[in-house]
Amino acid sequence: KAGVTQTPRYLIKTRGQQVTLSCSPISGHRSVSWYQQTPGQGLQFLFEYFSETQRNKGNFPGRFSGRQFSNSRSEMNVSTLELGDSALYLCASRLETGSGNTIYFGEGSWLTVV
Amino acid sequence: SQQGEEDPQALSIQEGENATMNCSYKTSINNLQWYRQNSGRGLVHLILIRSNEREKHSGRLRVTLDTSKKSSSLLITASRAADTASYFCAITQGGSEKLVFGKGTKLTVNP
Numbered sequence: 001k002a003g004v005t006q007t008p009r010y011l012i013k014t015r016g017q018q019v020t021l022s023c024s025p026i027s028g029h030r031s032v033s034w035y036q037q038t039p040g041q042g043l044q045f046l047f048e049y050f051s052e053t054q055r056n057k058g059n060f061p062g063r064f065s066g067r068q069f070s071n072s073r074s075e076m077n078v079s080t081l082e083l084g085d086s087a088l089y090l091c092a093s094r095l096e097t098g099s100g101n102t103i104y105f106g107e108g109s110w111l112t113v114v
Numbered sequence: 115s116q117q118g119e120e121d122p123q124a125l126s127i128q129e130g131e132n133a134t135m136n137c138s139y140k141t142s143i144n145n146l147q148w149y150r151q152n153s154g155r156g157l158v159h160l161i162l163i164r165s166n167e168r169e170k171h172s173g174r175l176r177v178t179l180d181t182s183k184k185s186s187s188l189l190i191t192a193s194r195a196a197d198t199a200s201y202f203c204a205i206t207q208g209g210s211e212k213l214v215f216g217k218g219t220k221l222t223v224n225p
Binding site for chain 2: 004006031033035042048055056088090092102104105106107
């Protein structure tokens with residue numbers, strides 16, 4: 001069974017640009033969530049989607065958005081990039097909502113904003 | 115904000131020794147999960163322990179949970195150089211499914 005797949009793995013963008021990151025969850029998993037990891041702030045929750053609906057959102061500005069498609073694949077978008085958006089963006093999937101379900105992470109997308 | 119706090123922040127041991135990492139949190143939880151992260155890579159799930167469980171084992175890993183003290187520990191026995199990584203605890207709480215992570219413990223196992 002394939003794991004959580006994230007693309008691209010590495011990318012460099014310029015301030016002011018926008019970026020879209022993609023995530024394919026484990027087959028059969030309907031819940032997808034996104035996390036940002038930086039040296040200063042650590043791992044922080046961005047948002048979670050289940051059956052194409054955003055169920056939860058972290059404390060990030062509106063420049064960060066996401067969506068989930070009917071096949072459970074998810075994308076997140078960051079507009080008007082700032083230097084501080086440089087981070088490892090991690091996608092995670094879970095079989096379904098409800099506590100007690102293991103959450104599996106992808107390898108992440110490294111975003112560098114210059 | 116991060117509720118989980120790992121202790122120590124960094125740990126250096128010799129191969130074959132045991133490594134113990136601790137995690138404390140501030141509120142009631144649904145469950146607590148431990149993850150490993152090799153440098154620059156994604157998070158690998160190690161163990162999930164529910165709030166009504168006290169101890170779980172998986173291979174060389176042993177996790178304990180003390181909800182009265184709001185703390186958990188991860189024990190890695192007979193450590194190997196390949197165990198070198200950062201280890202994070204993460205909690206879920208209330209009606210939310212989001213993971214709240216600690217800052218992690220960086221473990222170095224010297225051959």
